[in-house]
Amino acid sequence: MDDRKFRILQAIIDDYILTAEPVGSRTISKKYDMGLSSATIRNEMSDLEELGYLDQPHVSAGRVPSAKAYRLYVDQLLEQGTLRNLDEETVRAHFTGRAHQMEDIIDQAAQVLSTMTNYLAVVLPPSGRPPVIRNIQLVPVATGSALVVIVTDTGIVRDTVIRYNGQLSSDTLYAISQALTQELSGKTLPEALEVLPEVSRRVGDNADLLRSLSGFLGERKEKGRKPHVAVGGTSRMLTLPEYSDMERVRNLLSLVEARDRLASIVRQNGNVQFTVRIGPESGIPEMENCSIVTATYSTYSGQQGTIGVIGPTRMQYQKVISVLSSMGQQLTELFGHEDGHAGPGDSSDERRHS
Amino acid sequence: MDDRKFRILQAIIDDYILTAEPVGSRTISKKYDMGLSSATIRNEMSDLEELGYLDQPHVSAGRVPSAKAYRLYVDQLLEQGTLRNLDEETVRAHFTGRAHQMEDIIDQAAQVLSTMTNYLAVVLPPSGRPPVIRNIQLVPVATGSALVVIVTDTGIVRDTVIRYNGQLSSDTLYAISQALTQELSGKTLPEALEVLPEVSRRVGDNADLLRSLSGFLGERKEKGRKPHVAVGGTSRMLTLPEYSDMERVRNLLSLVEARDRLASIVRQNGNVQFTVRIGPESGIPEMENCSIVTATYSTYSGQQGTIGVIGPTRMQYQKVISVLSSMGQQLTELFGHEDGHAGPGDSSDERRHS
């Protein structure tokens, strides 16, 4: 594959990304002046098709880039690596990150990603190693019930109201809290659950309360709260010509509705900084003519989150990669501080993600 | 309008709800045996059209019920009132309400509503009078930062990490918490904000911490966290023939994406138990050929939430009304206890809704 072929292929991909229509030889010869006649282009295109880079919907239509072609194209894009920070300022302008709740922040991130790329954006909250307990506090809510607040090292707070028989004063609850904190801090939630019976004996006669607590921890362990998955730009996708087909729209929509499935598709497993999965590369049947581009961000506590964009295979890879890169960087910055926020005097919390 | 006309109209509506196709006179005469020939039906239909109950897409098509017709139909349904509890058991079977978080519960409710009706379901969290503070607790998170937990009478918990200079022991924080609780309990958030400077003076030398707290309360007051709106069944809507038109799908989708707008559309203002808005009755341009049926549920603290179903004007009103009614009842039951949950030994909390 010589340089000229590559340039022609690139022109075809560019044009197809723009128009979503099969590209003819004459278009290339005229719009992208290569100093070659359409006949020559035609010969080259024929070769490219033989090499597997182009497909032909039917004999009298133009050519369409194959997944293999996009792969080449993207690899070449990533190699030169100049695009990384192209959209940094625009992202910074749109994404303020000024919100109290983790959920609001990732919602906003998804919003910005989708408006900037015009594709479907998905943002997963940070996750990673199991959080370690730092502090447990029981706050009286009403007679016979208390709020359990567990502060972990990742800044995550888990809380639930538990009920118990009898009446305990605020001070008693505080005393129990202190005892529990002393006994359980440094442990993960499953570990805490294990030693709880023993601790219970030592702490004393509030067996009932501790049973409730144990029940809560147990439930949490097995099915932690499902993490909030932020999605943006679903309606934007419908303006694309590839989604004039109802079947595909339905597919997309049900994927978006099944958040956990969506999350599992988007989530990155390795710890590479980027992933670009083109069409069938993802191995997901419904995603055959979609591409999935993901990047990661990380928090001060070493947890990792994923941001991703899903679009048609003919997506604007440069733009998407550049925007994702900038957004990843900014989220990492934002979560790089202990309280999870940039800006002095800012109050914050990060919670509700397991 | 005599009885026979009404029966014919009813048959037309029933058939149209089923098929979504204009109904002809022969269909009525054959399928719904009225003991009348198609010619007679035709005369009656002509009258019904003149009365404004039927529309004709074009001269050689059947008739389609108008909004006025549905209104009559629904009013008649509601009048007989027998349908209320038809689906109670089915709802109970699908909707367990076994979840810790308010958000999970309303998500599940939306899910059940949409699967049972096959339309778009929306569930709004309870809202109402401003919550009153019951307990404030500061939980140490790390050096120089603490988690503020505010328990209110509605069971709502608001929390955020605040930062302060210096170092405060767990016991000191507890002492401050107790003082704050004593001073501020019984007050609403804005009231608390007002008296905080004075309290601050009395409590002593932790001016910095209290300034942070004040800042937090102030921010909360002006822009409370936007409530979580649960939506289910978006993709289900696409199977309806009325959504083979892309324009409508796009409309629907962007509405679903704009949760706050969706909430304002669904939310009931009066305190009637039911609302059925048919087509243009809603006054919302995009909803011209949709109907919106809503019901309410309430919590032990007197707050009120809304559940709603959005479907085409030709929706299955009986089914929808019956399901909504049962669900409203069950949510009211579920939130009828102080801890917001049915079932003994269940732990729970309700939070994250302003």
Place this chain on the structure above:
DNA sequence: GTTAGCACTCACCTTGATTGAGTGCTAACA
């Protein structure tokens, strides 16, 4: 190796005829 020219293919559009569901009207009937 490149290009002009030409025959060929095939999706897409237009046109026109056909079909069939449905109506409105009229005249006959109970």
Place this chain on the structure above:
DNA sequence: TGTTAGCACTCAATCAAGGTGAGTGCTAAC
């Protein structure tokens, strides 16, 4: 007077036929 059979009429939807044009592959000349 209300009901019905019959008939002419309308009009969306379907289908086949023909035309159009974008695009290709091949060949021969440069």
